[in-house]
Amino acid sequence: MSDDPNVGVDPALVSTRSVEVVVMALLLGVAVFLGWDNLRIGAGWAPDGPQAGYFPFYLSVLLGGASVVGIVSALRHPDLKDEIFVGRSAFGRVLRVFIPTILFVFLVQVIGLYVASFIFVALFMIVIGKLSPWKSVLTGLIFSALMFYVFDVQFNVLLPKGPLEAAFGF
Amino acid sequence: MEALDSLFHGFGVLLTFHNMVLMLIGICLGILVGVLPGLGGPNGVAILLPLTFTMDPTSAIVLLSCIYWGALFGGAITSILFNIPGEAWSVATTFDGYPMAQKGEAAEALTAAFTASFVGSIVAVMLITFLAPWIASFALRFGPPEFFAVYMLTFCSFVGLGKEARHKIVISLTIGFLLAAVGMDTVSGELRMTFGSVELLRGFDFLVAVIGLFGISEILLAMEEHLAFKGQEAKIRFTVVWRTWMTLPRYWMTLLRSSAIGCWLGVTPGGAIAASFMGYNLAKRFSRDGASFGKGKIEGVLAPETAAHAAGTSALLPMLALGIPGSGTAAVLLGGLMVWGLQPGPLLFVEQKDFVWGLIASMYLGNIAGLIIVLATVPLFASVLRVPFATIAPMIIVSCAVGAFAVQNAMFDIWLMLGFGIVGYVFKKIGIPLAPMTLALVLGDKAEDAFRQSMIGLDGGLGIFWSNKLVGTISTLALIMLFWPLIGKAIDMIRGSGRSAPGAASSGSSRP
Numbered sequence: 001m002s003d004d005p006n007v008g009v010d011p012a013l014v015s016t017r018s019v020e021v022v023v024m025a026l027l028l029g030v031a032v033f034l035g036w037d038n039l040r041i042g043a044g045w046a047p048d049g050p051q052a053g054y055f056p057f058y059l060s061v062l063l064g065g066a067s068v069v070g071i072v073s074a075l076r077h078p079d080l081k082d083e084i085f086v087g088r089s090a091f092g093r094v095l096r097v098f099i100p101t102i103l104f105v106f107l108v109q110v111i112g113l114y115v116a117s118f119i120f121v122a123l124f125m126i127v128i129g130k131l132s133p134w135k136s137v138l139t140g141l142i143f144s145a146l147m148f149y150v151f152d153v154q155f156n157v158l159l160p161k162g163p164l165e166a167a168f169g170f
Numbered sequence: 171m172e173a174l175d176s177l178f179h180g181f182g183v184l185l186t187f188h189n190m191v192l193m194l195i196g197i198c199l200g201i202l203v204g205v206l207p208g209l210g211g212p213n214g215v216a217i218l219l220p221l222t223f224t225m226d227p228t229s230a231i232v233l234l235s236c237i238y239w240g241a242l243f244g245g246a247i248t249s250i251l252f253n254i255p256g257e258a259w260s261v262a263t264t265f266d267g268y269p270m271a272q273k274g275e276a277a278e279a280l281t282a283a284f285t286a287s288f289v290g291s292i293v294a295v296m297l298i299t300f301l302a303p304w305i306a307s308f309a310l311r312f313g314p315p316e317f318f319a320v321y322m323l324t325f326c327s328f329v330g331l332g333k334e335a336r337h338k339i340v341i342s343l344t345i346g347f348l349l350a351a352v353g354m355d356t357v358s359g360e361l362r363m364t365f366g367s368v369e370l371l372r373g374f375d376f377l378v379a380v381i382g383l384f385g386i387s388e389i390l391l392a393m394e395e396h397l398a399f400k401g402q403e404a405k406i407r408f409t410v411v412w413r414t415w416m417t418l419p420r421y422w423m424t425l426l427r428s429s430a431i432g433c434w435l436g437v438t439p440g441g442a443i444a445a446s447f448m449g450y451n452l453a454k455r456f457s458r459d460g461a462s463f464g465k466g467k468i469e470g471v472l473a474p475e476t477a478a479h480a481a482g483t484s485a486l487l488p489m490l491a492l493g494i495p496g497s498g499t500a501a502v503l504l505g506g507l508m509v510w511g512l513q514p515g516p517l518l519f520v521e522q523k524d525f526v527w528g529l530i531a532s533m534y535l536g537n538i539a540g541l542i543i544v545l546a547t548v549p550l551f552a553s554v555l556r557v558p559f560a561t562i563a564p565m566i567i568v569s570c571a572v573g574a575f576a577v578q579n580a581m582f583d584i585w586l587m588l589g590f591g592i593v594g595y596v597f598k599k600i601g602i603p604l605a606p607m608t609l610a611l612v613l614g615d616k617a618e619d620a621f622r623q624s625m626i627g628l629d630g631g632l633g634i635f636w637s638n639k640l641v642g643t644i645s646t647l648a649l650i651m652l653f654w655p656l657i658g659k660a661i662d663m664i665r666g667s668g669r670s671a672p673g674a675a676s677s678g679s680s681r682p
Contacts, residue, residue, distance in 0.1 A: 020600045027341060034348060037363055050625055052360040055618045056351045063344040069337040085599060089396045094595075097393045101386075101567050105584050109573065117568040121561075129560020143565055147572070155221050157576050 010087030017080035019102035031064035062130055112162030118144040175299050183228060191300025192233045193532060197540045198547075200240015201255040205248055205551050209566055211241040211482075212608065213384040213498040217376045218571030219506050227510040228528040234506060235486075235529060236536045238499050239291070243544045244484050244551065246283040246475060251552050259478040262450040264473060266470025267465060273466050274573025279343065279549055286425065286472040288541045289653060290479035294436065295533040298487045302519070302530075305491040309516035314623035315634050319618040319644035324494050325652060328606045330654035333444065338602045346607035349374040350614025367378055369582045376505055376611040378574045378583045380498070382590025383597075383604050389563055390595045406548055414468075421472055424453050428473045432644040436496055437487050449477025483533065490526060494613065497604045501612045503543045597676040 020056065037052035037059060045051065074080060086094070106117035120138030125131045151157040201213030215234050222230035245260035250267035263283060270279035312320070325343055332339045352363045353373030365369040381594075407501035418425075428449035435445040453462045453473030463470045485496030486503070495501040507514045512522055519526055574587040594604060624634050636642040650657065 016600060019596065023596060023600060027345075034363055037365070041360055041362065050622055052355040052362055053359045055360060055621065056348055059344045059347045059351070062340060063348065066337040066340040066344065072340065073335070073337065085210055086394065094390050094394045097563060097567075100564075101588065104564075105571065105588065108584065109581055113568075113572065115574070117564075117571075118644060120568065121564045124564040125558075125560050129558050131558060143568075146322065147568070150638060151221075151572065151576075156224065157572075158579060159572060159575060160581065162656060 010084075010089050012084040012086075014085045015081055016083040016085040017074055017077065019085045021071055021081070022078065024067040024074060027067040028064055033065060034061035035064065061069040075124050083163050087143050096132045100128070102123055108160055110162065112165055113159045113164055114144050115164050117147060173303055176303070176523065176527045177299055177531060179523070180529075180531030181535075183524045183528040184232065184531045187227055187293050192229055193236050193536055193539060194543070196233045196236025197240040197243075197543050200237035200242075200540075201244040201247070201544060201547070202240075202554065203237060203664055204241035204244020206566065209386065209569075210384055211238055211497075212502050213381050213388075213570070213573075214241055214653030215388070215499055215502045215506075216380040217375060217385070218503070219509065219568050220573060223507065223509065225242075226509075226523075230506065230510055231503070231525065231529050232536075233531045234503060235532060236540070238482070238503070239533075239536045239540045240478050240660050241499075242291075243284060243287055243540050244286065245478075247280065247544075247548060247551055248278045249557065250283060252555060258445045259482070260474075262446040262478075263471060264467070264472075265450065266467050269464070270468070270471065275466065276467065277410040277472050278601035278680050279415050280406060280464075281411045281545065281621075282418070282468050282471045283475045284541055286428075286475035287479040288537055289425050289441065290429050290432050290476035290481075291483045291537045294433050294480040294483035294487075295530065295537070297433050297484055298490065298533070299530055302487050302491045306516040306519040309492055310520075311572050311640070312516070314620045315637065315641045315643065318617060318620035318624055319641050319648060320492060320494060321586045321613060321620060323615070323644055323648040325606070325610070325617075326648040326652035327654075328609070330651040331444075332603060332606075334601055334603045336655075338600075339606055342602050342604065342606040343595070343610045344349055346610025347614045347617075349379065350376075350611050351605075351618065356615060357617060363557035365587060369580075372446030372578065373579075374586070375583065376608065377502070378577075378586050379569050379590050379611055380502055380608055381574050382587040383608070384498070385566065385573075386587060386591025387594030387598060389566060392559070393563065406545055409610065413546060417468070418472075421469055423456075424469050424473050427456070427478050428451060429478035429480045432477035432482075433484045436481030436484030445481035446474035446478035450474040454498065454670070458559075486533075489514070490518065490529070493518075493616070495609060498608050499672055505612055531572050609675065611669075627677065634666075637652060656676055 007054055023100050035057055038057035041053045042051035043053040045054070045056035100123070104120040107119060109115075118140040120140075122136045125136035125139060126133050129136075151159055181190045191435055198560070199218070200214065203209045209217075215237055218234065218237060220235060225233070242259075245255065246263055249255045249260040249263040250271050253264050253268040255261045255264055267283060268278045270276065285655075328343065329336055329339050348363070351374070352370055353361070354371065355362050361371070377381075428445075431449050431452065432445045435448065450463075450470060450473050453469050457463065457467075482497065482499070485500045487496065489495040489500045491505050493504065493516070495504045504514050507518075510527065511516065569585060571584050576582065577583060597604060613637070635645040
């Protein structure tokens with residue numbers, strides 16, 4: 001990613017090496033945990049062939065082995081230490097899209113998908129995109145209506161609905 | 171000539187008004203998917219898969235495969251006009267495509283790219299037409315050990331031929347397999363790795379994983395890199411198209427070479443990405459003035475586009491003939507087959523003639539229609555990219571959520587999708603490839619079943635995989651693929667090489 005012009009001015013939040021080591025360590029943990037669980041249900045050989053845990057157990061072993069290799073090679077790789085995984089302002093931008101997304105999914109659970117996506121699209125455009133409010137609201141409305149038409153009316157795909165749709169009898 | 175008869179039968183199935191409309195819709199949606207950042211072939215198809223649950227399988231596959239063709243075409247638009255590859259396999263197209271656009275030859279570059287894509291696809295489709303039925307009839311003799319050996323071959327070639335670090339490919343593969351194994355064991359009925367959770371009982375659906383891994387993570391990446399779309403103008407006049415077409419016969423060797431590379435890499439799971447780089451590098455090496463590559467040379471557009479499209483298309487060959495997808499998108503299409511109640515594998519050619527030949531016929535027609543549509547609509551799709559990202563991003567996220575939810579009508583799957591999005595974002599940044607995971611997730615259960623069926627009654631010996639000539643050959647080939655890097659080195663050593671292969675080294679990073 002050295003061709004990214006932002007790299008020079010954006011102070012590093014975390015280096016690629018640290019992230020790689022942490023991810024590999026996490027994977028190693030997952031591998032040990034899953035390996036143990038499969039050992040519990042039986043990873044051996046029954047009279048009629050391999051037991052239920054046989055296949056996943058050896059996969060866990062492979063995963064564990066590969067993540068150990070990953071930890072070692074990340075630690076031994078000198079360049080990775082200086083490589084920026086993500087810069088501060090870049091990470092800020094990532095959060096600016098990810099946090100609203102989480103809120104959106106919460107909203108879907110509460111008030112249904114169509115209303116939630118209207119609010120999400122409109123607010124995202126106003127707050128994050130700093131676009132004019134009436135354009136944003138209109139875009140959100142059209143988008144939600146189109147989604148409703150395509151999925152609910154045309155293709156009968158049932159998506160989560162809330163009180164508003166119920167009020168209209170859908 | 172039996173293949174030709176079947177093909178005409180396929181055209182008969184395809185040529186209904188309903189299917190033709192679906193084809194046009196599919197291509198337009200596909201181009202859109204290819205142009206937009208955050209939507210690509212695999213997750214574009216995955217998101218739209220729920221819409222096809224109620225269609226008949228032939229119409230469904232026509233729609234979805236046309237999205238695939240469209241996405242392949244669409245990737246070139248952003249590469250050439252905006253210097254932003256919409257797809258990883260279009261990275262090599264930017265090398266010469268964007269300089270050409272800067273010189274004011276955008277129309278020529280686009281025409282060359284689309285035509286090259288078309289040529290690559292058609293070569294690959296012809297390969298499928300004549301080779302797939304033959305492979306399928308051969309594979310009818312396969313039993314569980316043979317199938318497991320073929321699965322092994324697929325996964326071993328990923329490890330052996332992949333450009334990423336080996337341990338990272340292995341990690342990706344094993345995670346995919348482990349995720350596939352979560353839930354109820356199909357043989358013994360025991361619960362595996364569910365930890366008492368009701369949600370995990372259903373297991374992980376690969377569509378949800380694909381949408382998160384490719385869709386959500388791409389949005390995060392696009393946001394992080396702060397994409398600004400400042401592109402060249404795009405208008406294609408017919409005279410320019412004609413003039414460009416007149417020059418193309420001169421480059422027949424490049425087109426042919428790239429098609430061959432693409433077909434080869436597409437069938438073996440190396441994928442379109444590797445093919446496009448290799449096509450570009452070889453064209454550069456064999457060209458009379460290779461030095462002017464990268465400064466806006468039409469061959470530099472032709473070579474990678476032909477190879478990428480040939481690879482993308484021929485990735486469907488093993489999917490149709492053996493039930494083993496050669497690429498991420500092919501894996502999603504394979505998942506679609508299962509959803510529509512078809513059993514992928516060699517029997518498809520016997521039991522579902524309408525479906526198979528309808529699909530193959532749609533590859534011909536879809537590519538012809540795609541070429542015409544894409545040439546006519548470039549300005550329209552290029553203007554999509556001038557829409558602010560803050561408008562597009564939430565819409566893509568909503569579409570992803572819809573796709574994830576609709577697979578099994580489960581709210582939990584939307585959360586899962588977000589989780590996969592984070593995983594995809596981190597993995598992409600530390601260089602763990604995602605395609606092997608997708609493939610393992612789709613094939614995991616089948617591979618395990620094949621393994622256990624071959625092992626029934628045996629006491630753990632692996633001799634069954636070398637018990638006859640056929641399965642022995644495939645198993646041995648799998649091992650050769652797995653250790654290919656070591657074997658390659660050994661061959662070089664024996665030759666006492668002072669001359670290492672140029673070109674191969676420069677195909678480096680393909681991160682978009």
